[in-house]
Amino acid sequence: MRTGEKILDRAAATCILTLCFVCLHVTALKSQLFTRLGGLPYSTEPPVSYKTFYFDQKIDHFGFLEDGTFKQRYLLSDKYWQQPGGPILFYTGNEGDITWFCNNTGFMWEIAEELGAMLVFAEHRYYGESLPFGQDSYRDSKHLNYLTSEQALADFAVLIQNLKGTLPGAQHSPVIAVGGSYGGMLSAWFRMKYPHVVVGALASSAPIWQFPGMVPCGDFYKTVTQDFAKSGINCDANIRKSWKAVNNVSSSASGLQWLSEEFSLCAPLKNKNDVLTFKSWLQETWVNLAMVDYPYEANFLQPLPRWPIQVVCKYLSFDSTVSDYQLLQGVAQAAKVYYNYTGSSPCLNTSQTATSSLGYLGWFYQACTEMVMPMCTDGVQDMFEPEEWNFQAFSDECKAMFGIRPRADWAGTVYGGKEISSHSNIIFSNGGLDPWSSGGVTSNISHSLVSIMIPDGAHHLDLRYSNDLDPPSVRAARELEVKYFREWIKKAKKAHRAAPTG
Amino acid sequence: MRTGEKILDRAAATCILTLCFVCLHVTALKSQLFTRLGGLPYSTEPPVSYKTFYFDQKIDHFGFLEDGTFKQRYLLSDKYWQQPGGPILFYTGNEGDITWFCNNTGFMWEIAEELGAMLVFAEHRYYGESLPFGQDSYRDSKHLNYLTSEQALADFAVLIQNLKGTLPGAQHSPVIAVGGSYGGMLSAWFRMKYPHVVVGALASSAPIWQFPGMVPCGDFYKTVTQDFAKSGINCDANIRKSWKAVNNVSSSASGLQWLSEEFSLCAPLKNKNDVLTFKSWLQETWVNLAMVDYPYEANFLQPLPRWPIQVVCKYLSFDSTVSDYQLLQGVAQAAKVYYNYTGSSPCLNTSQTATSSLGYLGWFYQACTEMVMPMCTDGVQDMFEPEEWNFQAFSDECKAMFGIRPRADWAGTVYGGKEISSHSNIIFSNGGLDPWSSGGVTSNISHSLVSIMIPDGAHHLDLRYSNDLDPPSVRAARELEVKYFREWIKKAKKAHRAAPTG
Secondary structure (H helix, E strand, C coil): CCCCHHHHHHHHHHHHHHHHHHHHHCHHHHHHHHCCCCCCCCCCCCCCCCEEEEEEEECCCCCCCCCCEEEEEEEEECCCCCCCCCCEEEEECCCCCHHHHHHHCHHHHHHHHHHCCEEEEECCCCECCECCCHHHCCCCCCHHHHCCHHHHHHHHHHHHHHHHHHCCCCCCCCEEEEEECHHHHHHHHHHHHCCCCCCEEEEECCCCCCCCCCCCCCHHHHHHHHHHHCCCCCHHHHHHHHHHHHHHHCCCHHHHHHHHHHCCECCCCCCHHHHHHHHHHHHHHHHHHHHCCCCCCEECCCEECCCHHHHHHCCCCCCCCCCHHHHHHHHHHHHHHHHCCCCCCCCECCCCCCCCCCCHHHHHHHHCCCCCCCCCECCCCCCCCCECCCHHHHHHHHHHHHCCCCCCCHHHHHHCCCCCCCCCCEEEEEECCCHHHHHCCCCCCECCEEEEEECCCCCCHHHCCCCCCCCHHHHHHHHHHHHHHHHHHHHHHHHHHHCCCC | CCCCHHHHHHHHHHHHHHHHHHHHHCHHHHHHHHCCCCCCCCCCCCCCCCEEEEEEEECCCCCCCCCCEEEEEEEEECCCCCCCCCCEEEEECCCCCHHHHHHHCHHHHHHHHHHCCEEEEECCCCECCECCCHHHCCCCCCHHHHCCHHHHHHHHHHHHHHHHHHCCCCCCCCEEEEEECHHHHHHHHHHHHCCCCCCEEEEECCCCCCCCCCCCCCHHHHHHHHHHHCCCCCHHHHHHHHHHHHHHHCCCHHHHHHHHHHCCECCCCCCHHHHHHHHHHHHHHHHHHHHCCCCCCEECCCEECCCHHHHHHCCCCCCCCCCHHHHHHHHHHHHHHHHCCCCCCCCECCCCCCCCCCCHHHHHHHHCCCCCCCCCECCCCCCCCCECCCHHHHHHHHHHHHCCCCCCCHHHHHHCCCCCCCCCCEEEEEECCCHHHHHCCCCCCECCEEEEEECCCCCCHHHCCCCCCCCHHHHHHHHHHHHHHHHHHHHHHHHHHHCCCC
């Protein structure tokens, strides 16, 4: 994306400064800054074949003053579509370039033929090429004002109504929403708010309950910690000890230099602020590893070995007699598993934990408005430095950055929080290794709001291409998901046949 | 309401001019101008007892740039409320002053005691005292931009969440939405979009299908015609003939004078435009009569006899030999039943068919944005001059008046149109005499989306105070409605008891 580079640069700079402040006070903001939902990689198979289209969407669905339109990008593959009436699998795009999600959601590509399904991948407004105000989309809070999940859902609804109205043979095609992470939240919410548009939804690793008052703020980091605890002896304990070791070692100039060299940092640590950034970066590294702890080698931001946390933990199995320096040598080795598995990185950059700059600022804006996801650590049940959730500090930070304040209760009010039992036909799949499962639906709510747990799965493993090393749990999950899809499709077709006419 | 008087005056003037244009081209706009949904009277019993509150609502729920708030008025009566946990009947306010709806929705007041219910009447934004920008709320399309049904529903949801969170004993109170006409549409949509907030809805005389492509545009006026056809011999036929008679008589200056005198018009007819306005006013008079064809004397805009159309039709039973002048003498007598039943009106004003100026402009804005309700006449199946539905002309008119254009398909996309079967717990009650029943749900959709027909009922008769002259059908309807309320309440309480904690 070549849009708003100046702004992105400025924002990136702000973020880095911000983080230095933030890590002193607001774990949640820090986490949201770094841990972008869905900003995580899938393994990529050879390019899939689709056509790219652009659809004129209203910039504002909920007001009539702003009557302008923008081009929403969507990708379409009808290779296996059995028309008329064959189903449509509709990916509800996340905060990123839709081609990336398209190329990496292997599950949809693998089941298209057996379902006779058309595939559609719709880009989320303000990401990729779907920019409401082009280069100016991120200029200020005025231009960002239409970046909300409600507008995105309305885009999806309008697009689908249009496709069904204009594509020959699609008029009576049942549509199923599919999404992972934030895209999975959108899939679930889409079915809740527009059940006349989609017959069901697969919400994979969708933390729809990671909002204020719904789940304990510490669960996310607890899960991260558990992943490390079970991947190697003393692994979590040594990471827990490492923060103090960093503090100790970094208290002297020579220690700062030693740390910088040991971690092969691109920019040497110079002061306390740098150390705070460094610790945030490390924390985020462990979080990212927990999210992508896949059972096979995967090429994402950077290539990773299979079960990467096990590999990382090999460097962190010290007993209690280890010195600070020895411990941090191990941590450095561990970090390099994530950042330099192939050995091709000349140095490590503490301002970066993810490759894709796409969507970074957009997701931050969303976190600062609707997507308020409290997180906290206590250093006891998790392996991180204790930090409470501080909404006010978070809000102030958002105000300083965007000139707007988050609304802590809005997501719960508009999407129902835990009171969603009157809805139907939603699959919530979650991986037991995935920290985002802490905010997910992990038990059945009703016979048609079902949870599928994948105990040895990380972040939306089920949406990835199948792999010989897939654990049986994810194979079973995918089979069950397709079974539900078939049921929804069958019911929709039956209802259509039973309808009087048209 | 003493708000924006200048603007209202200007707008009223515009409307009158507009109508002269409109009646040439756009029946639907004309109808929407005059026939304000819910702008109809209920019979008023002695003042009910409630407390008035004001709640700070966000002006914009769907964007974060506009972070201002306004005071939403709501009325509350807890006289019969059995706390903790007693139900809340929540009136989803229409386009008007909420005290008027409160004082006139006798049904809620009559069932409060037996249900142990709290009553809440929430005012719709931009009406009554709930003005987002105070005196400036109607100034221009910029200030009107937050007048949408979606914003109103969000207001209701936020208000209820707040009440349940702050009123001792209300935390687990099941809430039922109640509304009539546009308020009934809001009740139904509220249950569809916020099923976690309300356990069910009574949507009385709610034309949720009076939108493009959902019902034939001529059905509304057909029902009006049928009401007159069955209320007196030749009644509809003579009204059908009257338009040509007006044209004939008004073709001369002496005829214009005769007409003006015969109808006791406050302002004599002077030209063709005046005649067009005159015919629109007459047409609207018949429509209003159809809506309020109640079985007992009712004091609304002006006092009316019981079964007013029967009284009107006594003046319109001529056989085919009647002259234009004789016919129009009858029409004048008939019109005076509506406008001068008590004999206290010195003259009749063709720019007025409803007393309440409240909400007039607001509803017009809503009709020009989301609430696009096609209507047409053919002069054969109805008793009016033929006029096609012309969306483009309607849209142009809206553009000229507000600087915005309606979105014909939006209401269907956001609220589901006819595809609403996945929802639950909504009662759609309709009166067989009510022209708005043409856009209503008049047969069961599922076991929990039910239709209650009141064959001899006019516009939301069931929501009015009971009356000795009520037909058995409306008594039965009210009983059935309460039965459903009890079921929903019982189910909600059972679900709450079954929940793990809190």
